[in-house]
Amino acid sequence: MATDMTEAIHQLIQDRGISEELVLRTIENTLLAAYKRRFGNADNAIVRFSDDNREVSIYAKKKIVDGVYDPVSEIDLEEARELNPEAEIGDELLLEVDPKDFDRISVQSAKQTAHQSIREIQKDSLFEEYKDKVGEIIIGYYQRERNGTIYVDLGKVEGILPKKYQSPREIYHVNDRIKALITEVNKTPAGLQVVLSRTHTDFVRAIFELEVPEVYDKTVEIHKIVREPGYRTKLAVYSNREDVDPVGACVGLKGVRIQAVIREMEGEKIDILKYDPDPRRFIKNALSPAEVRDVVVLDEGKHQALAVVSDSQLSLAIGKQGLNVRLANRLVDWNIDVKTDAQFAEMDISSESRRAVSELFGDPESYDEEISRILELPGVDSAVAEALRTNGIDFIEDFLALSPEKLGDIPGVTPEQIEVLRKLIEDNVEIVEEEEIQGEEVFSDDVPESGEESSAMEAEGEENFPEVEEYECPECGAKITVDMTSCPNCGIGLSFEYEDE
Template identity: 45%
Template sequence: MNSQFIEALNELEKEKGIQKEIVLEAMEAALISAYKRNFNSAQNVRVDIHPELGDIHVYARKTVVEEVEDDRLEISMDAAHELNPRYQEGDIVEIEVTPRDFGRIAAQTAKQVVTQRIREAERSIIYELYIDRENDIINGIIQRMDGKFLYIDLGKTEGLLPLKELMPLDNFKHNDRVKAFITKVDNTTKGPQIFLSRVHPGFLKRLFESEVPEIYDGVVELRSVAREAGDRSKIAVHSQDSNVDPVGACVGPKGARVQAVVNELNGEKIDIVRWSADPREYVANALSPSKVTQVIVNEEDKSTLVVVPDYQLSLAIGKRGQNARLAARLTGWKIDIKSETQAREEGIQFDNLNEDTVAEDHEKRESETEM
């Protein structure tokens, strides 16, 4: 150990951000263990490393007592006074016991400690880098796969994409590029673990943010997402600027923006609906592409009764109830759908819209929806 080692620690501090004092403290603790292990010592010792010169000294720490019972831990009053007449009973005396060949042991220990600290620092840097990207999209390359995960090369580290977080039509191979959503970043003893998903609703949201400048800029707000990955999704959007059509912004010129998202999701159908603070309007919009005659709201249990034309009932409910299910998840309201005939038979009062109004309303909703 010498001044060159200290210079190396200074460089390490600049390049890796590892504080020299932390390394020296770790080395001192490691050298105490090394001393006891290599010299069969059970006594209390302290290791001191000069912060500028790198010189190492080992001191045995002994308590001043009247009668010595264990000379490895205690020193008599007379012996202590030979060193310094000011010592009193109970004081701690330090006696240098640095072995001649301790430099070799110190060099080996220093290498181990520095290597460990570099590894810990790199893990910490990676963790700090990716914890800030939690709930964001990331690109990577598939390196390998097993029965549980796809292992994605993210550049500085590896991401874990569970097979259950893949969409039904995803069919990736080794060295394929993949885009995924960071769901969680764990700081484990083996280093940061980054978990990814392609079915998370946040993935759809981030894709729209990347394709629609108005969302990224905050002019258009994506209020809610309901998704059945690989099949169909609904998003509710709202504009902070009355001059900006939120649905049109998400659809894009000739449907280019929404089509880019659909392509990334392997053809997943996406309904884009207009958000509204009025639950009647919001629920009606969410049931697109079906027409809605009337929405009756029950504020107490946050439920709605939706009346639709008879010929629209199956469309409103959707295949296996999917349209109604997604609309309920999107809005946060329970939705019970009945045809006009069912509503009349049950004595439910609703407003009958004339055919012109219905046709106009349907045309408007279809223009706000991208399948």
């Protein structure tokens, strides 16, 4: 029986993208609801589909009896034998029911059941589809606005972009294209609710994954993102490969990639900086685009640090209304105070604070009160110190160990800057020169004084001790000779020295 209702439901479900299994279940529930409305219950009703699922039939299963008490579930033997001559009492027959026999009320009830089933199925199906898309970017079109909330046409469903998730610099009009992040998917009595956002930090992350292949394939990873929507965003990135510059990959050739991101974010400023596990260097990077001369840790436990900048960089480091330093605080998770060189010179930084700096950025066991790193020199040019550090010269002793020729070959550092640095070291660092003792200890008591053998050696012009002379090992007392480099008994190293007369 290919009914009009079956075809109508098939068409309806096909348009809404529901699976065939759910289509058949909806048809079955619809016919059972009509049967129940017509006969009181549907316990003995059976719905069957043809092999190609194009036709559907509903049957009433009746038991053959001798005397009918319930005409819905029983059939008399004589009536049954008219349908099947071999029928016997106790057997069961399936009698096809024509839906045309259902009254109007039964059909109406079946339609309501069908519509309700379709709505629930569609809601469940869409929920399963969109719940896995949370955290992904989706594109829709502006439909309407109500109380600040924008309703976005996403195709199968309607998304909402609440006022709190809208960037303050963005203005939309009807049919405008909107790219947003899916943050929530909820079931409501009115249908599926998809909540969108353009202010989440994950929205920035998803945009970079779309625009930067290295971020998408995890060659470059985003350590952390902080954002003041509509004004400024800071990203800390690092690379999993030494040959890939994380900042350069995000900026792109001639800034193509970062410009695409800025356009999508309606001109919001974006600072991309390199993540560094060293908190002091990370703080320096986080205050970009300002150039920081030095960073002093005031309290490691409380994550308090001081950034020293030149007078010309102070306003840039702090930013408009303190935005730059505020975002830097959130990015590095430290409380950063920005001071100029003059302000820092007036501050009383205790020796305990200086010790905390050394213990955090150096070797605690080798700490002393003396300056050991070039960057710690008072008044040092940070650009010179950074250029030296890039070339593997971080400590003062490394600098002093190099010849003037090698120092002159360092890129980015002029001879005049070398001389200024050398003068700073002389003024601030006490240099102790240790005499280097060549060779091992000389045991003069065991070396023969001048005598016949010595005279014979001088006459022959020899410069070594006679091989026949024997001595005692100073460690174990074993017999040794001057041609030995180690004791044959205990293995201690040996060295003999003498003076020409």
